[in-house]
Amino acid sequence: MDLYFSPLACSMATRIALYEAGADxxxxxxxxxxxxVLRDGSDFRPINPLGLVxxxxxxxxxxxxxxAAILQYVAERFPDAHIASDNTTDRTRLQQWLCFIGTELHKGLFVPLLDRKAPADVHAYTLKKYLSRLDYLNSHLEGREFVLDHFSVADAYLATVLNWSMATPMIDFKAYPAVVAYLERMRKRPSIARAMAEELELYKAEIARHKAAA
Ligand SMILES: N[C@@H](CCC(=O)N[C@@H](CS)C(=O)NCC(=O)O)C(=O)O
Structure with a gap:
């Protein structure tokens, strides 16, 4: 199995899922x-025309x-890892959270805030419209260890997306204590700690590469 990824991007969720599964x-x-593609300089777009990881x-x-699709594939491919849900309602609940994380948090809230070229108005609009998603998430996480009642690929994705909070000082995370506590907890989980440490080093190299090329 080959995972095409970029350091600290949303693809880290799949790395975490693969580590959880002990997958080769x-x-x-x-x-x-x-x-x-870094290892041979080839163009990635013939593999994914959107150029996305x-x-x-x-x-x-x-x-x-x-x-959302890849994470569910990994979970199904490695059932012994128990990183998805078995019955129809719980599986749908997992899909619900994967969709929420992907659309409301990843694309709705974080992408515009992380876009250094976005005009200031975009940041203001995004905060006004999407901060309610963090209120909702904070309420859900109060008194819970995980998104569902056990670790799942939704946690792999959520921890990956919330990790971007280190680059969004415009969000006051003190207002979301359950979210902060959740992220701290997830960062200590071995699969996540390993993925974050490895990808942080690669991210630093990516930044240096881009600076050198500028
Ligand atoms: N809808 C896609 C979005 C994936 C996505 O946005 N990937 C980002 C990294 S987090 C990416 O590859 N960005 C590069 C680009 O936008 O050109 C998914 O859910 O997998």
Missing amino acids: ASYIEVDPKTKQ PTLRTDDGVILTEN
């Missing part, structure tokens, strides 16, 4: 700016895209 996988880095090549050679 190759991690292939893609430069998010140039869309080059995560992209997963299964052991059968099938290319899968979209976080």
